[in-house]
Amino acid sequence: xxxxxxxxxxYIDNGYRLCIMDKVIEYDGWAQILAKxxxxxxxxxxxxxxxxxxxxxxxxxxxxxxRFASGDIILFLTSTPGRLHLEFQxxxxxxxxxxxxxxxxxxxxxxxxxxxxxxxxxxxxNFDVGLAQLNHVCYLHTIINFARSRPDLKIMLLSNTDxxxxxxxxxxxxxxxxxxxxxxxxxxxxxxxCDYHGWISFTKFDARTNHLSNPNLNxxxxxxxxxxxxxSTDNFTYDKFQQRIFSPIRSKEDYYRYAEQGLIYNKPTFFxxx
Amino acid sequence: xNTIHAFGDSYIAGPFGDFTGWAGMLATDMNMSLKNLxxxxxxxxxxxxxxxxxxxxxxxxxxVLFSFSAIGRVHFEFQNTEPTTASQYFRxxxxxxxxxxFFKHLVPESSIKRIWYDENKDHIDWYVRNRDLELEKIxxxxxxxxxxxxxxxxxxxxxxxxxxxxRSDWKDFKTQTSNYxxxxxxxxxxxxxxxxxxxxxxxxxxIKDDPRKNHMSxxxxxxxxxxxxxxxxxxxxxxxxxDQFEQKIFRPILTHADYDYYINSGHLYDFKxxxxxxx
Numbered sequence: 001x002x003x004x005x006x007x008x009x010x011y012i013d014n015g016y017r018l019c020i021m022d023k024v025i026e027y028d029g030w031a032q033i034l035a036k037x038x039x040x041x042x043x044x045x046x047x048x049x050x051x052x053x054x055x056x057x058x059x060x061x062x063x064x065x066x067r068f069a070s071g072d073i074i075l076f077l078t079s080t081p082g083r084l085h086l087e088f089q090x091x092x093x094x095x096x097x098x099x100x101x102x103x104x105x106x107x108x109x110x111x112x113x114x115x116x117x118x119x120x121x122x123x124x125x126n127f128d129v130g131l132a133q134l135n136h137v138c139y140l141h142t143i144i145n146f147a148r149s150r151p152d153l154k155i156m157l158l159s160n161t162d163x164x165x166x167x168x169x170x171x172x173x174x175x176x177x178x179x180x181x182x183x184x185x186x187x188x189x190x191x192x193x194c195d196y197h198g199w200i201s202f203t204k205f206d207a208r209t210n211h212l213s214n215p216n217l218n219x220x221x222x223x224x225x226x227x228x229x230x231x232s233t234d235n236f237t238y239d240k241f242q243q244r245i246f247s248p249i250r251s252k253e254d255y256y257r258y259a260e261q262g263l264i265y266n267k268p269t270f271f272x273x274x
Numbered sequence: 275x276n277t278i279h280a281f282g283d284s285y286i287a288g289p290f291g292d293f294t295g296w297a298g299m300l301a302t303d304m305n306m307s308l309k310n311l312x313x314x315x316x317x318x319x320x321x322x323x324x325x326x327x328x329x330x331x332x333x334x335x336x337x338v339l340f341s342f343s344a345i346g347r348v349h350f351e352f353q354n355t356e357p358t359t360a361s362q363y364f365r366x367x368x369x370x371x372x373x374x375x376f377f378k379h380l381v382p383e384s385s386i387k388r389i390w391y392d393e394n395k396d397h398i399d400w401y402v403r404n405r406d407l408e409l410e411k412i413x414x415x416x417x418x419x420x421x422x423x424x425x426x427x428x429x430x431x432x433x434x435x436x437x438x439x440x441r442s443d444w445k446d447f448k449t450q451t452s453n454y455x456x457x458x459x460x461x462x463x464x465x466x467x468x469x470x471x472x473x474x475x476x477x478x479x480x481i482k483d484d485p486r487k488n489h490m491s492x493x494x495x496x497x498x499x500x501x502x503x504x505x506x507x508x509x510x511x512x513x514x515x516x517d518q519f520e521q522k523i524f525r526p527i528l529t530h531a532d533y534d535y536y537i538n539s540g541h542l543y544d545f546k547x548x549x550x551x552x553x
Contacts, residue, residue: 053406053409056409056412056416057406057408057409057412060412060415085406085409086401086404086405086406087404087405087406088404089406090406090408116400116404119396119397119400119401119404122394122397123397123400123401126350126351126352126394126397127350127351128319128349128350128351128353128354130323130354131319131323131349134322134323134326135413135416137420138322138413138416138417138419138420139416141416141419141420141423142415142416142419142420144423145419145422145423170423170424170426170427171427
């Protein structure tokens with residue numbers, strides 16, 4: 001069975017998976033929806049909160065281990081530059097964005113942060129974000145160069161940030177496609193008169209999967225599916241995606257209403273997690 | 275007149291007053307002007323930023339020389355304005371006691387380099403212990419990939435890549451272009467092979483600095499420049515082997531007579547500062 005390898009952060013990681021008694025309920029992210037459409041096996045290396053550096057390390061590891069087989073698909077999604085990457089983040093990649101902000105240091109899972117907080121803050125203050133941006137450009141060049149050497153694979157580049165839009169990339173080989181729409185913008189377009197903080201002020205987490213409504217997860221998967229078939233990403237325009245569909249969730253009732261409308265998954269434990 | 279654009283650390287920096295390094299020799303031999311942005315002690319990250327800032331100036335017929343530094347040099351915002359500290363802080367942080375003494379000797383306490391180091395020493399040490407060197411290797415490879423892709427997009431410009439350390443831990447993506455050439459030898463190895471049963475710290479003990487420019491004897495700088503010219507003609511770097519370079523040239527320089535010997539035999543330039551340090 002051919003495989004999809006996915007790299008990136010919460011915009012591509014696996015959707016929610018819930019085990020109740022013997023029953024497994026899956027709430028698919030767009031990469032899973034795509035894999036089902038194609039009949040491919042999905043190996044999702046994406047980790048919510050992780051950095052592009054982590055994605056590149058995972059991608060490199062798969063190259064070195066010679067894991068890609070003819071016909072496989074690679075989805076590589078770049079994140080915002082400036083997320084933390086030290087040796088610790090190899091084991092705990094989700095902390096790359098978490099530790100950019102203050103965290104509850106009383107929690108056992110943040111022991112490393114608690115012990116090194118003073119140094120981490122210094123590191124973040126002195127970090128050269130401009131270099132991180134350049135590094136991301138070089139990662140994209142590396143992937144594009146890799147694509148040229150492996151015409152038997154299909155590679156799709158995506159981004160959750162507008163920073164990549166300004167990057168001049170070399171000519172892509174026919175097996176390498178770059179999605180021209182920023183996934184983060186598709187996500188932001190879903191809100192009505194609020195920002196991310198307003199959107200999560202009640203739930204504390206983004207109630208959506210991959211930061212997209214369910215209809216837009218399906219649209220994204222379908223557009224990627226079509227692009228892989230046609231070899232073109234001209235089909236990607238913002239107007240293909242639903243916009244202005246969410247007002248801030250201010251109560252459980254709001255949440256369940258959106259779930260009933262099919263805009264988000266109804267995850268029974270969502271409020272328990274909070 | 276076309277230009278040679280050079281980026282890297284002390285292995286490519288220059289000119290040094292009236293004297294030139296191998297990049298300058300290459301420019302003279304090829305009747306080209308030289309824009310050398312190499313900075314002693316700097317990191318590959320810094321060199322790469324300079325490359326990106328300047329690449330819009332490259333013209334057809336120009337040559338780009340990019341010399342990769344050792345992996346592990348530190349790069350923070352501060353190193354954008356004080357790039358030479360990238361190697362200095364790294365070497366001190368890995369407890370190179372010889373180098374710490376060297377640093378304190380070279381850099382006065384009132385210097386911004388020294389002040390920033392003294393204020394942030396613990397943090398730099400922590401960073402060096404906690405950073406991910408595997409990622410730095412990947413970044414190094416990613417820089418090479420960008421250079422290679424640049425060469426594909428700009429066939430009228432020639433790109434020559436040299437390196438302190440030859441890396442063999444990465445698959446070659448097999449996209450070959452005739453205008454992208456990677457020197458297959460470690461420049462550091464050429465430099466170390468010049469020492470005759472002498473450790474580097476002993477060699478530089480009295481002068482407190484490497485008396486060689488680009489860490490090579492003048493003869494080997496000329497050989498390096500000559501081999502690159504050959505490579506540019508043949509579009510191949512197969513001509514590069516260690517036995518093309520002179521080896522076992524230097525023993526510790528302990529006296530003016532030692533120093534004079536190496537100058538008179540054409541291995542070193544005569545620098546006033548080096549002579550002063552021999553006193």
